[in-house]
Amino acid sequence: MENMERIFGISASALPAGLRRLILLACVIALGGMVGVAGATGSLHMRLLEFTLLILSMMAALRIHFKRPHALVPYALLMWVVSPELRRLLDWSFRSYTDTSLISLIPYCVSLTMLIPIIKNMKQLDRKVGILLKILGAALIYGFGVGFLKYGFSSVFDLLNYVVPFLVLAYVSVSRFGRDVRDQWLRSFGYLAVIVAAYGIYQYMVLPPWDHFWMTSSEMKSIGPAEPQKFRVFSLLNSPGPTGVFLALALAIMTVQKRWRAFGVVGLLLVAFALLLTLVRIGWIAYVLMILAYFLRSQLKSKLQLLMLGIVIVLAYQFLLPVLPGASQVASRIDTFGSLEEDHSFNERLHFSTHIFSAVLANPVGMGLGSSGLGAKLTQNSDTLTVFDNGYLNVFYTFGLPLGLGVVSVLIYLLIYLYKSSRTERMYSPISFAAITATLLLLMGSNVLSGFSGFILLLVISLVYLPRPGEEGI
Secondary structure: OHHHHHHHOOOHHHOOHHHHHHHHHHHHHHHHHHHHHHHHOOOHHHHHHHHHHHHHHHHHHHHHHHHOHHHHHHHHHHHHHHHHHHHHHHHHHHOOOOOOOHHHHHHHHHHHHHHHHHHHOHHHOOHHHHHHHHHHHHHHHHHHHHHHHHHOHHHHHHHHHHHHHHHHHHHHHHOOOOHHHHHHHHHHHHHHHHHHHHHHHHHHHHOOHHHHHHHHHHOOHHHOOOOOOOOOOOOOOOOHHHHHHHHHHHHHHHHHOHHHOOOHHHHHHHHHHHHHHHOOHHHHHHHHHHHHHHHHHOOHHHHHHHHHHHHHHHHHHHHOHHHOOOHHHHHHHHHHHHHHHHOHHHHHHHHHHHHHHHHHHHOOOOOOOOOEOHHHHHOOOOOOEOOOOOHHHHHHHHHHHHHHHHHHHHHHHHHHHHHHHOOOOOOOHHHHHHHHHHHHHHOOOOOOOOHHHHHHHHHHHHOOOOOOOOOOOO
16 A cells, blocks of 8 residues: 555545455456466467556556546547557567457556546436436446356456446546636547547558558458558558547547647648548548537537638648549549449448348347447357447347337437537537537447447537536646
């Protein structure tokens, strides 16, 4: 305990006894499990290095929480963004590609640090948020119970994939951070987006050897050939899909308010160009929808600024894009909006949705956590689907019809609540309303409620839950 006080600057007596025991138990379980994985798989040297990076990142998260708590959210965002690229660098250095890596656990473990203030300040949780979390918690408990018996450890990872984003909603609700801190969070989002965009453009132009190694080893054919200027940009993240969603959300946030913008209009254009290079159509649609939703609920001054900025972006698209690298690919992708019935990707998604809809009706109790998505990659069970091209059907496929309806009802409630609250609260309600609108759209393409996409969407949605006057801590 003395070492903890010296490293993190806290007194053990300052924490409730129950919380101290919970932290200690979690650390023992986590360390034991990760040491087991490190010793049982792949190169021991590589696994021990991954394990060291994981521990260091968790120690940094704890120190930030206790010494500079307002910086925990930006730090968690940073870990979500850089950990995939860090994993690729390690794989390339050791010339050893693996489907699983301890590096992948870094953003989850860092985000779980939010449990400390949530448990400590549970009584301050907004009553309505508490009800929403109980509905979501019931769905997760049921899904885990059904899935664990079938899929084992993959259901645990899938549970973590859902729990971490929902923690953000509770964390922002119980924290007493004021408007200045929330603005810092959104600005940090913008700075990270510019970094992701700049690296993505560099990646597209030269294709670094570590990214080339990952493209060829993972055999992810949807990205395109592993040659410069011939593939879909994925930047620091895992694939073009999450990159496109991340850049689209960040671009919308940077567009609607100058104080949330990084590097001014130059940063805005960099993020916009990188978003185009991902060739993620639903990301472009989500961006436009967020702007329209914000425009609908914002003040007159903001509307005029949005109109002017919209004109600048349209002009840049008309006159700058044609002379930039990758313009032909972007233009051909945009042309598919006018002929979706002839687009192979669209038809594949439509066929998949029809098939899964029949499967959901045939099994209304659900398949459970671990039956689809990233968690399904950890099992060899033939009853799983690693790629799921419809988020709504994924929810029903996982949790069954009754609890799936409960999850979707939570989202619809948030849409209505944020629409109404934006009549009185004009600072964050419009952008939160824009985020829940984007969530409902993005679910048509993939399950954005889990993982990194869920983390950032629920972070923006939760900004509307401001502390009462006189309760702001920072």
